[in-house]
Amino acid sequence: MSTTVQILDHRTLEEREREFLPGMGKPWLLPFYDLFSRRVGARALHERAAALADIAPGQSVLDVGCGTANLALTVLRAQPAARVTGLDPDAGALRVAARKATRRRVPITLVQGFADRLPNGDGSLDHIVSALALHHVPEEGRVLFAREALRVLRPGGKVTIVDFGGADSASGSDDSDHSGHGHGGHDRRGHGRRGEHGRPRGHGPADLVRLLADAGFAGAREVERMEHRFGPITFVQASRP
Numbered sequence: 697m698s699t700t701v702q703i704l705d706h707r708t709l710e711e712r713e714r715e716f717l718p719g720m721g722k723p724w725l726l727p728f729y730d731l732f733s734r735r736v737g738a739r740a741l742h743e744r745a746a747a748l749a750d751i752a753p754g755q756s757v758l759d760v761g762c763g764t765a766n767l768a769l770t771v772l773r774a775q776p777a778a779r780v781t782g783l784d785p786d787a788g789a790l791r792v793a794a795r796k797a798t799r800r801r802v803p804i805t806l807v808q809g810f811a812d813r814l815p816n817g818d819g820s821l822d823h824i825v826s827a828l829a830l831h832h833v834p835e836e837g838r839v840l841f842a843r844e845a846l847r848v849l850r851p852g853g854k855v856t857i858v859d860f861g862g863a864d865s866a867s868g869s870d871d872s873d874h875s876g877h878g879h880g881g882h883d884r885r886g887h888g889r890r891g892e893h894g895r896p897r898g899h900g901p902a903d904l905v906r907l908l909a910d911a912g913f914a915g916a917r918e919v920e921r922m923e924h925r926f927g928p929i930t931f932v933q934a935s936r937p
């Protein structure tokens with residue numbers, strides 16, 4: 697029996713006009729995303745994030761900025777009895793995700809939308825995961841994401857985020873604006889910081905920890921750190937009190 701995966705559109709009319717930074721920076725590079733992701737060893741990050749999330753059978757999980765669903769599908773491989781939803785504004789990436797899930801015959805829900813307005817009801821989720829996505833979200837969107845994450849998780853629900861984690865902006869050493877736009881490290885559309893050679897510099901682990909703690913999460917902390925050829929990678933976890 698084949699599985700057909702549907703893509704739901706959660707965007708408002710205004711959100712349909714909203715720009716976002718796609719996975720490879722340019723929409724036309726999407727066909728190369730998975731190849732690139734494999735080549736740079738992102739799979740190890742997805743596997744580690746899924747292991748740290750440690751999803752139990754039947755738990756509901758939202759992958760924010762899922763792109764082509766690499767983390768979502770890794771979570772499902774680790775825990776086939778999880779109920780996984782992937783959220784991303786990029787329709788093309790979601791179509792790739794749907795094809796992959798259909799080919800693997802795994803049940804997944806895919807939703808087109810943004811991190812700052814999650815498609816789930818209050819207290820309805822056990823876990824939120826996100827890989828290499830929050831540095832694509834503008835600062836104010838990240839603050840809204842953290843509030844939304846708190847809203848949709850049940851008490852005791854957890855968030856596991858893996859992202860680029862250079863020096864913390866609080867340290868001052870990595871917060872200077874090398875982009876040349878003078879927008880606090882974000883480009884004109886408010887997208888994430890880029891370092892030398894256009895590589896994403898992300899945000900420091902303390903930035904993510906602070907983001908979650910400020911939103912009201914408990915126990916927000918960096919649980920692991922990895923060196924990657926693009927720079928340090930941070931794994932941050934927190935739970936809803």
Ligand SMILES: C[S@@+](CC[C@H](N)C(=O)[O-])C[C@H]1O[C@@H](n2cnc3c(N)ncnc32)[C@H](O)[C@@H]1O
Nearest residue numbers: 716718719761762763766786810811827829832
């Ligand atoms: C580098 S890709 C990571 C994709 C996937 N999580 C992975 O690990 O392969 C970043 C993703 O963030 C998505 N994105 C950009 N802006 C977003 C936003 N405001 N809300 C949610 N996702 C966003 C992009 O469309 C892209 O799919």
